[in-house]
Amino acid sequence: MSPKKSIAHRAWATSALGTLLLTGCASAPQPAPTEATPPPAASASTPAPVAEAVSEEAVRALGVELKNLDRGIRPQDDFYRFVNGTWLKNTPIPADRARYGSFIELADKSELALRAIIEESATAKERAPGSTAQKVGDLYNSFMDTERIESLGVKPIAQELARVKGLKDKAQLPELFAELQRSGIQTPFAFFVGQDQKQATRYIAYVSQSGLGLPDRDYYSKQEPRFIEIRAAYVAYIEKLFTLAGEKDAKKAAEAILALETTLADKSWDRVKSRDREATYNLKSVKEAEALTPGFSWTRFFKAAGAQATPAVIVRQPTYFEALSGLVKTTPLPVLKQYLTFKVLAGRAPMLSSPFEQASFEFYGKTLQGLQENRPRWKRGVSAVEDSLGEAVGQLYVERHFSPASKQRMVELVNNLREAFRQGIDGLDWMSAETKAQAQAKLSKFNVKIGYPDKWRDYSRLEIVAGDLLGNVRRGEAFDFQRMVDKLGKPIDREEWGMPPQMVNAYYSSTMNEIVFPAAILQPPFFNPDADDATNYGAIGAVIGHEISHGFDDQGSRSDGDGNLRNWWTEKDQAGFKQRTSVLVAQYAGFSPLESMNVNGELTLGENIGDLSGLAVAYKAYNMSLQGKAAPSIAGFTGPQRFFLGWAQVWRGLYRDDAMRQMLLTDTHSPPQYRVNGVVRNMAEFYEAFGVKEGDAGWLAPEKRVKIW
Structure with a gap:
């Protein structure tokens, strides 16, 4: 976890939303492509090699990048590499990236568009005080003014450091923790406000374990050489920051901090248990x-946080908080x-002078994710x-880059996918009529958001000051924090979005019972208005199906159509669901992208259900x-084949080994x-489309295959 976005009041984002891709977290690496073994003779159902002269019109209609295909690999053996193999072989990972693929390509495109927008404001000769242009321009310029940043050194955080040093008694910790979290600094627990999962019509305070500077509790205990190296590098990083800040006993402090965090890690719940709603x-x-x-006085903490209006508090990991209370008592105040x-230094280092910034990058970028270069400053700006x-x-x-026609087409696709899911529920042979009725009731209440919010966030209370980078960052964090606590005691804001429209992602919210598709994902290869329906159904259609399926995965299925956490299953149906999902857990647990490290089938179960059920319902919708x-053949591919090609090309990606380790331990996605x-x-349907037969590497015996929704 880099210090950025590790703050308490944003922890809810990843615990409450079922996403297509967990952005902002560790990359999902995989082994470098290897040369394929000579393929056996193609069966009659194997797609014929595309003729050299394929018309431009056919390529546009196909919506698949033919140059990425590896014809030396049979689709029956490794469909992923058949579709993406040439791209995997020929594409380098950028030096400033831990991963690279279709998501990053679109994120880069979105980033360039934002750069043009932001730099217009930054270079404008006149910007009305308090306007969006003034705030955007002054914030960006304050980040880009490296001469001023270098001249200030550690001065921008002197007051924060003094505040921590001024702690006289452990009884003052509730106020200090609230103050630090308000300004975006990590503490041993995260506080946030969200919908009550069992009374979804009200907001309530949540507290959750936090406080670790390494990505996961396992980084503190695993004895494999790479993890031992990482812990040594972490101590060196802490020592470096203390030395740069002029703190005394830097090495001794670093060792004490690692020891304290190791105890916190030991008392933390693992990610599988913390995912259990x-x-x-x-x-x-x-x-x-x-x-x-x-x-530890929660009354004083909530008062200091401005959250005294909370009707109660939901403690996500009670045993952790019991242990934390004892640890605070036994740990010396110094x-x-x-x-x-250290939390102040680590949280602010990327925005301080170059020695701090470089130390942060060396550890969080190079050591933890294998990056070779820091991102260009304009990108970080x-x-x-x-x-x-x-x-x-x-x-x-949105005003410049999102077409109303795309939104209208998405509305049609969502309606088609929802109808296909409705029919799919009725066709399940393992579910009783009683549970099907409950599932249909939930599906009928799904809310859909596409493109951008109907009501934009009001930033009028956020003050941005020219030349004051750290002040602007602190005020931005405090603005978000205050906006969060102000929800307490108010009706649920059903117009709020959990992602901005320029993010390449999508999500399902269990408490809102809604699926959301930001504008930036509605472009190729996910959504291509020029492409054939088959490819679009396999890509954005399966994304829609993925998010709908999150409402019925192992965790989402625990909520009803009103967003309330309650059991609406019969005992027999619940057992049948568990049996099917346990097979999927075992399947994914057998995948090993790195030597001695496998996918965590339990941690990734929700996303794997989303993928499997989402693609299945998208195929049904396409046929409808x-x-x-009959679908026409385009460039040598049938309609069903184009559908699966659309899905596979979305997931092309390259990943660094260090980022893979982090991903396997922390990410809910495979x-x-x-x-x-x-x-x-x-x-x-895939077996039929590509003629997969027993003996092919992609074959799975029928009795071992899983169908859930």
Whole structure:
């Protein structure tokens, strides 16, 4: 976890949303492509090699990048590499990236568009005070003014460091934790406000374990050589920051901080358990929460955070908080102050002078993710603007780069996918009529958001000052924090978006029971208005199906159509669902993208259900769209084949080994080769489309295949 976006009040984003791709976290690496073994003779159903002269019209209609295909690999053996193999062989990972693929290509395109928008404001001769142009321009310029940043050194955070050093007594920790979290600094727990999962019509406070500077609890305990190296590099990084800041006893402090975080890691729940919505729903009054953590006043914390209006508090990992209370008691005050000093330094390092910035990159970029170069400063400047003014620049992005026709086409696709899912529920042979009725009731209440918000976020209370980078960042964090706590006691804001429109992603929210598709994902290879329906159904159609399926995955299926966490299953149907999902867990647990490290089938289960069920329902919707007519052949590929090609090309990607380690331990998504091969081998429709037979590497015996929705 890099310091950026590790702050408390954004922790809810990844725990409450089922996403297509977990952006902002570790990359999902895979082994470098290897030369294919000589393929056996192609069967009659293998697509014939495309003729050299394929018309431009046919290529546009196909919507598949033919140059990326590797004809030396049979689709029956490795569909992912058949579709993407040439691209995998010939594409380098950019030096400033831990991963590269279709998502990053679109993110880069979005980033260039935002750069043009932002730099217009930054270079404008006149910007009205308080206007979007003034705020965007002054924030970007404050980040790009390296001469001023270099001259200031550590001065911009002197007040924050002094505040931590001024801690006289552990009894003052509730106020200090609230103050740090308000300004975006990590503390041993995360606080955020979200919908109550069992009373979705109200907002409530949540608290969750946090406080680790390494990406996951396992980084503190694994004894493999690479993890030992990472811990040594982490201590060196902490020591470096302390030395740069002029702090005393830097090495001793670094060792004490690692020891403290190791204890926090040991008491933390693993990611599989923390993903369990029932296990993490522990509703307590503020008084009950205080009984859980003797010596720590939640009353004072919530007052300092401005969240005293919360009706109660949901403690996500109670045993962690019990342990944290004891740890605070036994840890000497000077060590706690060193720990919090480090959190300030690490959180601010990317925005300080070059020695701090470089130290942060060396550890979080090079050591943890294998990056060779830091991202160009303009890119980091664009990210800084997005962090504080995401919807403000998003509104300008939509005005210039999103077609109303794309939104209308998406509405049609969503309606078709929802109808296909409805029919699919009725056709399930393992589910009772009683549970089907509940599932249909939930599906009928799905809300859909496409492109951009109907109501844009109001940034009028956010002050951006020319030349004050750290002040702007702090005020941006405080603005978001205040906006969050102000929700308490108010009706649910159903117009709010959890992602800005320029983000290349999509999500499902269980408490809102809604699926959301930002504008930036609605372009090739996900959505191509010039392409044949088959390819679009396999790409954006399967994305829509993926997000719908999140409402019915192992966690989403625990909520009803009103967003409330409750069991609407019969006991027999729940057992049948569990049996099917357990087979999927075992399948993915057998995938090993790195030596001695496998996919965590339990951690990735929700996303794997989303992929499998999403692609299945998209295929059904595609067939419905044909209305009984046969799909034409384009460039040598049948309609069903083009459908699967559309899915596979979305997931092309290259990944660095260090980022892969992080991904396997932290990400709820599987590496992309398994989001293709792991899915299609469960679908009889794929076997029929490509003539997969027993003996082919992509074959899975019928009794071992999984169909859920």
